[in-house]
Amino acid sequence: MAILRTLFYLALTFFLMGILIFVHELGHYLTARACKVTIHEFSLGMGKRIAGFTSKKTGIQYSLRLFPIGGYVSMAGEDEDKEGEADDPNAFNKKNVWQRLLILVAGAAMNVITGFLAMLILVGGMTVSGYKLPSTTVAEFTPGAPSYVTGLETGDRILRVDGVRVHTGYDLSYEIMFNGYKPVDVLVEREGQELLIPDVMFPSGIEDGIELGSMDFYVLSEESTVGNVLKTTLWRSLSSIKMVFDSIGGIISGRFTLAAMSGPIGVSSAVADVASQPMAVWNILYLFALIAMNLGVMNMLPIPALDGGRVFFRIIEILRFGKPVNPKLEATVHGLGMTLLLMATVVIACKDLFQIF
Numbered sequence: 001m002a003i004l005r006t007l008f009y010l011a012l013t014f015f016l017m018g019i020l021i022f023v024h025e026l027g028h029y030l031t032a033r034a035c036k037v038t039i040h041e042f043s044l045g046m047g048k049r050i051a052g053f054t055s056k057k058t059g060i061q062y063s064l065r066l067f068p069i070g071g072y073v074s075m076a077g078e079d080e081d082k083e084g085e086a087d088d089p090n091a092f093n094k095k096n097v098w099q100r101l102l103i104l105v106a107g108a109a110m111n112v113i114t115g116f117l118a119m120l121i122l123v124g125g126m127t128v129s130g131y132k133l134p135s136t137t138v139a140e141f142t143p144g145a146p147s148y149v150t151g152l153e154t155g156d157r158i159l160r161v162d163g164v165r166v167h168t169g170y171d172l173s174y175e176i177m178f179n180g181y182k183p184v185d186v187l188v189e190r191e192g193q194e195l196l197i198p199d200v201m202f203p204s205g206i207e208d209g210i211e212l213g214s215m216d217f218y219v220l221s222e223e224s225t226v227g228n229v230l231k232t233t234l235w236r237s238l239s240s241i242k243m244v245f246d247s248i249g250g251i252i253s254g255r256f257t258l259a260a261m262s263g264p265i266g267v268s269s270a271v272a273d274v275a276s277q278p279m280a281v282w283n284i285l286y287l288f289a290l291i292a293m294n295l296g297v298m299n300m301l302p303i304p305a306l307d308g309g310r311v312f313f314r315i316i317e318i319l320r321f322g323k324p325v326n327p328k329l330e331a332t333v334h335g336l337g338m339t340l341l342l343m344a345t346v347v348i349a350c351k352d353l354f355q356i357f
Contacts, residue, residue: 014068016288018044020111020295021071027110028073028103035099038076038090046070075103097322101314104307108296115240115292120233122285132221133232134169145216151197152186152217159194160187167235169219174239176202178246180213209257210250240290244297304337 022044029042039058043049045065052063065071077091092100127133137157141148152158158166161175162184180202187196202213222228250256300308317324 012284016284016291018068019288020114020292021069023110023114024107024295024299025071025073027106027108031103031106032073032075032092035095035103036090037092037095037103038088039073040076041072041074043074044068044071093324093327097314097317097324101311104311104314105300107307108299111292111296111299112241115289115296116233116237118285118289118292119237119240120229122282122289123233123236124229125285126282127224127229133224133228134172135220135222136166136169136172137220139218139220141217146201146203147186147216150183150199150201152188152200153190156188156190158186158188160185162186168222168232170232170236171239172219173215174243176213176215178212178243180204180215181211182213210255237289237293240293241297243290244294303341305334305341306337309334309337 025042025044029039032039039060041061041063043052043063043065045063045068047066049063049065052061054061075092076088077093088094092103095103123133135157136159138152138154140154141152145152158172160166161172162179164175164179166172166175181204183199183201185196185198186200187194189195203216204211204213206212222232247256299306300311302308302312313325313330
């Protein structure tokens with residue numbers, strides 16, 4: 001049974017990742033078609049082609065490949081000119097720089113939009129099922145709460161934690177978790193006046209080698225209106241995106257180590273964890289939304305081989321008044337970037353395997 005359960009979680013992980021890869025490549029594909037770019041292939045997966053067909057109308061080859069990780073849209077003139085593409089007026093590199101930027105950004109945008117829609121379904125679904133939306137107003141403290149001892153009071157509407165604005169109970173919980181392991185300044189609204197409370201303390205603990213804070217009070221609920229559902233969806237989505245940048249900052253500062261980073265194997269382990277908890281469907285949907293927005297943001301970082309790296313070269317082209325970087329140089333940079341990314345993927349995969357076994 002344990003083996004079957006593991007295989008199920010692996011299949012579920014690949015299915016969820018497959019959806020995200022599909023919508024990402026679909027974003028590139030639809031935008032390229034709208035810009036009338038010549039497309040050779042739309043592929044899901046990498047490696048040997050195991051299934052697919054070629055459109056008689058457009059000549060585009062649609063493929064499913066052996067390894068269910070990654071995918072691509074192959075366009076004429078995407079890197080260096082290949083034989084037969086130099087004279088194609090609809091090649092990618094013949095389009096103006098703004099069209100090329102739009103095509104490159106579309107994949108990540110589709111991931112973020114997918115994450116937002118998943119978050120909307122999550123928040124709306126939980127609300128319909130009776131779950132109350134948390135506010136940022138303190139309702140009651142736990143016994144001996146450090147935050148009460150250091151200045152917070154019942155009825156305070158918390159506005160900022162360590163200088164970061166909070167709009168919902170989810171934002172509040174995250175900011176206390178991320179920054180509340182140390183004393184933080186908290187801005188509240190108390191009796192109609194804004195009041196800054198310095199050095200508020202929260203309980204803290206170590207999880208996976210990272211010191212985190214935790215809320216030591218309960219909050220009031222908000223009305224379950226359409227407006228509040230949309231507000232919660234928006235700010236919970238933006239908080240999830242901010243989480244990506246906080247994580248990058250944590251890695252750069254040394255607060256987070258390699259142990260905090262995960263690849264597909266680590267994601268599979270996380271899926272198994274949330275699927276085994278109460279409210280598994282909602283937990284998996286939240287994880288899906290989080291990964292979707294994470295992929296969208298990470299893909300737009302100016303790293304060679306990623307879409308963000310290609311966008312970086314388009315920005316340089318704009319700054320050079322339309323003069324592109326030498327295509328061979330750009331291809332070399334992306335090739336080196338891909339090599340480093342593959343090496344990092346292998347290292348993280350090995351780390352995930354060691355942690356599991």
